[in-house]
Amino acid sequence: MKNTLKTIIFVLLIAFSGCSKSYFDVNTPSGSASVDQLSMNDLLGPVIYHTVSAQYWAERSFGNYNQNFTGNGGTAAGATSISGTWSDIYLYALPNLKVIRSKAKALNAKHFDAIAQILTAINLGIATDSWENIPYSQASQGSADVTPAYDTQQAIYTDIFGLLDSAISELEGPDDSGFEPTATSDLVYRGDLNKWLRAAYTLKARYELHLIKKNGAVKAANDALTAIAKGFSSNADDFQMGYTEKLINPWYSREVLAKRTGNDHDNICYQLVSYMDGTAYPFTGGVVTMDPRLPVYAQTDDGTNDYKGYVSGGNGVTGDGTTSANTDFKEEGFYTSPASPIVVISYAEALFIKAEAAFLANGGTTTSVGTTADGYAAYLDGIEANMDKLGVSSADYVADPSVGVGAANLKLQNIMKEKYIANFLNPETFVDLRRYDYSTDVFKGMTLPADNATGIFPGKWIVRATYPSTEESRNPDNVSANKKSPTDPVWWAQ
């Protein structure tokens, strides 16, 4: 019976539908491409975009921990999983970097490979500094491993240095493959490979300096100094990506546009203002009354120069205890305009790395005084570079005795204060705070959010991100083997 049926069925099929095999080949999503159809340059732009986006999502939470800003009305952020960062890195950046690298390998395109390695190192850096142990060696394998095991932070740091060293040697070597990033797809350096090389050295210095507790301050500092010598040489080297009038800067979007229409946005924190308005470090030269960068970052509700930042967790309270906080992000400010860049690592930071490393290599401690001439010069250069970048004059500011303290009087807190200001909206500050255990010797006036005592973690700083819930539910064994309280320090901070 069944066979007869089948025969009749087949006859009918042929008779009435007349369909050829290709009739059913309509299952390809419109607009999609196969991997062979794409060049490395087709993939590079989105990778850079998501790398920068990963950093933005991290800072959206960490900037609150760092007390660059507070939530609406002065609120302090609780624990976060920065799931946007996780998605950017693991769904969009790393898998495509892997494709670029395999294409580069096949084409013997060493310089392209180097760029992919640098971008990989940046993504790993953001990830490990946020979550400590993260998947990498087993990650991005697609269906071959859907529950990747995690690598320790120590192993990730080894990977970061390995990637950067390999990128450096490839960039310093020849590449006659003819494949290079183009001025359009390379959203950072427009195809300038020398800048990529200097970026690799600068990043290396940054990560060496993260290890002061692990390698000892002096060794870490000397490693950083070696690398930074070949690092960025001007503001034009800054690793940043500009947004456009169309694809607008997310800080502008959240802090300016939303505020303008009376919607949810953040406020500028008292801690940042106290570093810039003479509260924490009173200006004594009589010329400067305020860091000229403050009006570039922030503005007051009434437009005056009487900046009253929001105390973190203070529900509208400012430094003097009254509920008169009035400071918001600057409308059309340097970092908060539609086409503003997001800076991953800058020349100014390179100089502060040099200043801090020189200070530590010279035997400096969190409370000691004095540094080398080179170190002091780097400190001043860092300030100047940053102020140049922001388009304000640095002469009066560095001349003020509270800033131009002289090499003999320089303390770590001076360097870190300036780095804190220059790295506004950069999650590197969250690393700096943790490297020094939120020491008020280094970060003057840094105190727990005002409502910390009634919160979930009384008396403790939040010092890491939690793993996103998608990861926890889909890779449960590996997450539970690595998950720690948000108040437990990461490996390099222990």
Add this chain to the structure above:
Amino acid sequence: MMFISVSQLVFAQAQTVTGIISDATGVGLPGVNIRIKGTNTGTISNLDGKYKIQASRGDVLVFSFIGFETKEVKVSGSTANVVLKGSVSKLNEVVVTAFGIKRSARELSYSVSQVKPVDVNLVGESNPLLALQGRVAGLQMSNTAGSAGGGVNILIRGLSSVDPSRNNQPLIIVDGLALDNETSPGNVLPSSGSNAVAGGSGQFDYSNRAGDINPDDIASISVLKGAAATALYGVRAANGAIVITTKKGKLGGPKVNLILSTTFRNIVKTPALQKTFREGNRTTKIPGAIIDPNSPDGYDRYGFAFYSWGVPFTDNSFTMPDGTVIDLSHDAYHSPYDLFNTGINKQMNVNVSGATEKFNYYFSASNNNDKGVLPNTHFDKKTFRFSAGYQILKNLKISSSVSYTNSDGATATSGDKSIFSSLSYWSSTYPIRNYELADGSENNYSNGVIDNPMYFLMKSNLKTDLNHWIGNASLNWKPFKWMSVTYSAQMDNYSERRNRFVPPDLDVGSHVHGFIVDENINFSGLESNLLVTMDHDWNKDFNTTLTLGNQVSDTRRDYSMIRGENLNVPGINDLSNTLNTFADKSLIRLRNVGVFGDFRLGYKRKLYLSVTGRNDWVSTLPQGNRSFFYPSVGLSYVFTKDIFKQSNIFTFGKVRISWAQVGKGPGFGLVGHYFIPEPNFPFNGVGGYRSSTALGDPNIIPERDNSFAFGTNLHFFKNRLSVDYTYYSTNVNNQIFTVGSAYSSGLSGITRNAGNYKTWGQELTISGDIIRNSKIRWQAIVNWSKNGGKITALPKDLTQIIFHSDLITSKAKVGDALGTLYGWVFQTVANGERYVGPDGKWVVTGSDNKGEYYTGTNQMVKVGNAFPDFVTSIDNIISWKNLSFSFLIEWKKGGDVYDRGYRNALRNGNLLETEFRDQTRVLSGMMDDGHGGYVQNTTPLMISGNNYYRDWAHYNTAAQVLLQDASWIKLRTISLSYNFTGRFVKKAHLDRLSIFANAHNIILWTPFKGFDPESNSFSAGSNIYGYTGLTVPLSQSYSFGVKFGF
């Protein structure tokens, strides 16, 4: 005589046969279908029940009429008077099965439920499928929301596909051809600033296309449950099928029917709110905003206004920390539910129909005008339908229909950053209807963090404009008495334009300075069916029917979207008013060819065997696995005469048993891996591609459902009482599923064959006449159903299937029932009581493991199930003289839901239960006794917003707080109608005149604390259950109307 005379083909020995058809009481039955068996020749009885037909001696006349047993009479003279038996039991009733094939219920080996809108007063509803609500055992039907024109979600026998991304909607068949019933959620979100799940199925309640049918055009709706019933339809009917038959012109006429009705709708069930405390800071109680008409933004502000944790309304002043005293004497409670209007629905329906012996026609037009319960929302629908049939030759008939629907609507947002999320946070200190300042900008107490829901409604909604055409033609040819060939083809075409407008001052538009989304959806579906039926009576005992067929379905959904962001002039809704535009486009094509055969064998009208087979070719499967075959077999045995002597008590008995298989492919474009254009690009002049995060197993094979069903149908007391029972179970093997993968793998999900699950259930229908005499009839129908399911196997690398992640997560592990909900719970001690920490608080950890959420191995535990324990209903239809009265009560027992608005309102101090505050309470539970044991807790705890209701780690994340029992009992419908028969009806030249009044959902009993728990957070067609809130709540309604016939 009222017959229209027609020219007739005269055949040899043909003679005129006349007669009267009447029911058991001798009353003539109008509209009875008379057909010469084996031909298309037929006629219909007139108003007095008289008929006239040309037939030859020896022909068999078949008399069929819905609601009566079909009777066959052999022509032996020129008259044939017939008495039809009312089939109270639906026993021998003709039911419409696959491909519109009519079969006697007697021979079916599976369960079919048929509902006639005539019996069901649908007036005031714009969606015809609601006729089925509460009336079919095993069918779960819910309005996803109470918005005008909103979607209807249908489940037959529970979830048949576990994949959360696939819908479980049955196939909708109208007059034998499939109708696309997809809801297209589209993409209505800005490029930044929304936390909603991409796609936006939680943002609006989209209507489904079955709702485009005019309810008044429907003659009957059959629900085909289970794979055996739908085996011929194949893959697309894997979730069951709803088979709609439309009205046809009946002999005589033209007849005109006019129906006018008006319906009023109200939202009655709302969450109970506290009316004691005003807005104020959650720790300091400082009033954030005091209404001041003289201030430019309408308020005097003293802080961040968001919460309702302030001082009592009875306090007339507040002393600030610095000693300033604020006047609070004008404060008062204002109900946020003032937001709701009375919705009004007006309907006008007219149809003209008639037929001659060769030609029949039916034309209808309707206008349905709905003003929603929410201000500035509406749904207007106009439908036209024309159908006609023409008997070209004695053995050749052509019929065709064209229908057109236009609907335009304006819908409110739900979900993230919507009207309803705002409403759940809204502090009742402020009158919700004062939504605008003098300059037209938003009157907003909370600095924009909570949008004013009224302002939101007035300024921003989703406008839809849909044009839907369906045209079909079918040809029926009977070359021989024993053979019939039917070919039908249909074009189903709709285009929908949607426009979402969000001004910059609404939260969701704030990150992009307002946005406009214009979407265009063009759907065209081609359907072609060929059926060849061969029927033969071998002798008086054996009859066989063989049906062979071919079906082609080819659909194409073309979607394009332009989103404009950054409005130039904030109030103008036009893309040319935007500075940045983004575009997206997609094309979904599905092709399915099936060939099938259905062989039936009948023996002595008591034993029926049915064997079917179908082979499908499906475009969504990989080339090598595209073709698959699946069979079904069914047996039905009427055992009455064999086992019992016909008795007055036991009238009829039948058992049926069936086994069927159905195969199923994945959704569109899921197989393989692609690189896709980066959505945020072009950026700075650069285009870019990236690897898709979705992967589909290139070797995926069809999912197989193996269903077994057993049922019995028993009739007692001369059919006065009947019982129908079904047990079924389905094993789904190699289920196709998009398994969410850890992002660290580089993939967000992999579509593949991932394990097996099983569903089973029981359905029981008991119907009977409580009273039946010549004057009064009270018929009661009880439906009861129970459905279960569990995951029986998962691949080794997959520990669980996640449907939706939230504080209450819908997921299932091996052994878990479908619809299982997991959540965090309060920590307990050995005796099961809650543990109370040294601070006097309970601890939420999610397991017995002591410790905080962030550390340790705490995991969510099983806390409930979204599906009910059982659903039952009783439908009562009482007719007395010209009056008929009916009411339907439905009871859903069990089923848990997480109301997402409830938690918002709890944390913000809006709910009645938060009225208990700023007082101490000793929480029940056990505390440490200091020696490693536990004693009854005695530590007092100050209950406050921050310290209790808002406390994440100790209170409001626990399932005991969040998950609610959503059982309910509803008086679903009560309706009364009166038929005028007096002389004035005739005087007014009317055939019929009736008036009616209906009420829907007017009584609701439920322990649930929010709005009506029947609504679902996800739009129709979504496969996620157990979540409610943040949607337009369901309303109750009252309808009044009048019907004229002339």
